[in-house]
Amino acid sequence: MSSQPINRLPSPAKWTLPGWGLLQGMVVTAQNMVQSYYRKDRMTTVQYPEQRAPISPNFRNFPFLCYDGSDPVAGLRCTACSICEKECPPQCIYIVLDRDEAGKSLKRPKVFDIDLTVCMNCGICAEVCPFDSIYMDGQYELSTDDRFGGLLFGLDRLSQSADYHMQLRPEEATEVATRRKAEEDKKLAAQAAKAAKTKAEQEPKAKEAAESQPQGESA
Amino acid sequence: MTSAPSMFSSSPVLESGPDNDQLLRVSLGPQHPSTHGVFRMNVVLDGETVVSLKPVFGYLHRNHEKIAENVTYLSSMPYTDRLDYICPLSNNWAYAHAVEKLAGIEVPERAQYMRVILAELTRLINHTAFAGFILGDMGAWGSALMYAFREREKILDLFEDLTGARMMANFMRFGGCRNDLPAGWAARVGVLVEQYGPFLDEMEKFLVGNEILLSRTQDVGALPKDALINGGITGPMLRAAGVNYDIRKVEPYGIYDRFEFRIPLGEHGDCYDRIMIRFLEMRESLQILRQALAQLPDGPFIHPKAKIRNFKPPVGEAYGRIEGPKGELGFHLISDGSTNPYRYRVRPPSFINLTLIEDMCLGLDLADVVVILGSVDIVLGEVDR
Numbered sequence: 085m086s087s088q089p090i091n092r093l094p095s096p097a098k099w100t101l102p103g104w105g106l107l108q109g110m111v112v113t114a115q116n117m118v119q120s121y122y123r124k125d126r127m128t129t130v131q132y133p134e135q136r137a138p139i140s141p142n143f144r145n146f147p148f149l150c151y152d153g154s155d156p157v158a159g160l161r162c163t164a165c166s167i168c169e170k171e172c173p174p175q176c177i178y179i180v181l182d183r184d185e186a187g188k189s190l191k192r193p194k195v196f197d198i199d200l201t202v203c204m205n206c207g208i209c210a211e212v213c214p215f216d217s218i219y220m221d222g223q224y225e226l227s228t229d230d231r232f233g234g235l236l237f238g239l240d241r242l243s244q245s246a247d248y249h250m251q252l253r254p255e256e257a258t259e260v261a262t263r264r265k266a267e268e269d270k271k272l273a274a275q276a277a278k279a280a281k282t283k284a285e286q287e288p289k290a291k292e293a294a295e296s297q298p299q300g301e302s303a
Numbered sequence: 304m305t306s307a308p309s310m311f312s313s314s315p316v317l318e319s320g321p322d323n324d325q326l327l328r329v330s331l332g333p334q335h336p337s338t339h340g341v342f343r344m345n346v347v348l349d350g351e352t353v354v355s356l357k358p359v360f361g362y363l364h365r366n367h368e369k370i371a372e373n374v375t376y377l378s379s380m381p382y383t384d385r386l387d388y389i390c391p392l393s394n395n396w397a398y399a400h401a402v403e404k405l406a407g408i409e410v411p412e413r414a415q416y417m418r419v420i421l422a423e424l425t426r427l428i429n430h431t432a433f434a435g436f437i438l439g440d441m442g443a444w445g446s447a448l449m450y451a452f453r454e455r456e457k458i459l460d461l462f463e464d465l466t467g468a469r470m471m472a473n474f475m476r477f478g479g480c481r482n483d484l485p486a487g488w489a490a491r492v493g494v495l496v497e498q499y500g501p502f503l504d505e506m507e508k509f510l511v512g513n514e515i516l517l518s519r520t521q522d523v524g525a526l527p528k529d530a531l532i533n534g535g536i537t538g539p540m541l542r543a544a545g546v547n548y549d550i551r552k553v554e555p556y557g558i559y560d561r562f563e564f565r566i567p568l569g570e571h572g573d574c575y576d577r578i579m580i581r582f583l584e585m586r587e588s589l590q591i592l593r594q595a596l597a598q599l600p601d602g603p604f605i606h607p608k609a610k611i612r613n614f615k616p617p618v619g620e621a622y623g624r625i626e627g628p629k630g631e632l633g634f635h636l637i638s639d640g641s642t643n644p645y646r647y648r649v650r651p652p653s654f655i656n657l658t659l660i661e662d663m664c665l666g667l668d669l670a671d672v673v674v675i676l677g678s679v680d681i682v683l684g685e686v687d688r
Contacts, residue, residue: 105511112509140463141485144468205468206471212611
């Protein structure tokens with residue numbers, strides 16, 4: 085069977101010439117040292133502040149919030165549903181829902197804080213978000229001398245435009261954009277259809293009161 | 304004896320030991336370059352010979368199991384990355400395996416193959432890093448570790464392109480994986496697999512004939528098979544002693560029964576066999592990788608009905624175990640039907656393999672203790688949890 089044991093390790097104590105094994109090891113070291121000067125695949129160091137290695141499109145760091153259009157407040161996709169707040173493993177997200185004077189939900193966050201000192205870059209918030217609102221950023225130059233306020237990101241620093249997302253992860257962003265476009269179109273079409281339907285229904289309403297069943301369904 | 308243990312009670316000076324003025328009590332660690340993290344051994348020496356050795360751990364304890372009981376099932380996944388941070392993807396798989404067992408979730412074909420590929424790459428990372436570390440422990444600081452990490456880096460780059468993170472992958476999901484392989488990724492793994500054999504040859508040439516390595520590791524730290532089995536030792540440490548026990552064969556999980564590979568076995572169970580067994584295992588991993596890459600099917604990477612939000616497994620309990628690079632890695636979960644596990648328990652291989660450290664070290668020199676600890680291959684993130 086395939087689980088046949090190998091049961092034969094390389095024969096250990098072949099003391100041919102004392103120090104022969106050592107010499108062989110040194111040959112390996114010497115080869116490596118020489119190769120590191122001329123082999124392209126060995127010269128991998130990137131001189132960081134001047135040069136930058138390209139980051140992978142899948143690379144994830146800290147989350148950001150996505151908004152449509154040019155207004156970061158009105159276009160924000162987030163509806164403050166708090167799913168990410170609940171699912172976040174280290175509980176680093178803090179959300180307060182915005183309400184009007186009557187206490188009615190405005191479906192947008194009043195406060196949305198992410199404590200980057202606690203965040204562990206797992207990406208679960210981006211995964212669970214049903215509103216395509218939160219995504220993982222690739223920004224890694226975040227060092228600051230303010231360890232509290234400097235790393236507590238509020239709405240102003242978390243909000244990034246959809247164009248930024250498109251630039252960062254073209255594949256994912258295109259997929260999201262087409263899906264959102266389709267949903268929007270569907271919604272508009274449904275609204276138009278509904279408007280047409282109610283209009284069509286209102287006309288013969290006086291005549292046929294018994295056939296108002298579909299209107300009751302759609303209401 | 305009756306007084307409450309103070310925080311100094313385990314200090315080597317105040318600790319009660321064999322009553323002999325000639326004995327020297329040394330505290331190796333917790334900050335010691337050879338202890339692979341914040342691990343401490345209170346060693347009592349008679350000259351150079353070890354008379355007693357008491358491991359002290361818990362410096363890296365972060366309440367992993369209790370945290371997992373207070374967050375949702377999915378939220379524990381990134382925490383499992385941090386158990387054995389050298390091989391996060393095996394940990395992901397073990398946890399996903401346990402939850403899938405608990406909730407009875409099917410995993411699609413493609414995801415199964417992806418998991419095997421990732422787990423075997425992780426095994427390569429672990430064993431390569433091990434070879435570098437143990438040579439560092441024996442005094443070959445620098446080159447061996449650098450060669451090992453050079454190769455490890457290539458695999459970590461692949462992981463970054465796939466999962467978004469080099470080490471903290473958080474990639475497996477209940478019923479599959481998080482995302483599909485990027486274009487050309489499998490081909491890059493194929494190239495890496497072909498390059499890995501020559502690297503192993505080089506590393507073996509570098510190490511195996513080395514007389515210093517032979518004299519430092521042969522007949523050091525061997526234990527009889529019975530002691531290892533009774534101690535619950537698993538993984539390469541057990542197989543180095545000649546016990547044919549690999550969960551991939553004994554209780555095949557995933558799709559391991561489809562691959563043709565052998566289980567390398569040692570004879571003596573000393574540190575030398577433990578090193579060599581890992582080299583042989585890496586070659587078998589390459590075999591598995593070749594087969595998996597050739598057979599990799601198309602299809603969904605996650606079960607279409609897998610739930611991401613509001614995942615609630617039925618009431619019950621399950622124990623899922625896999626052959627991690629270090630040994631049997633198991634997760635025991637008890638569900639009460641809510642979104643959080645009622646009980647979450649990790650069976651970490653490093654921790655249990657570490658329990659016999661005193662038996663292996665008694666009667667040997669202090670310098671051997673370092674080699675033996677290195678050959679056990681521990682990661683403190685997993686030992687202390």
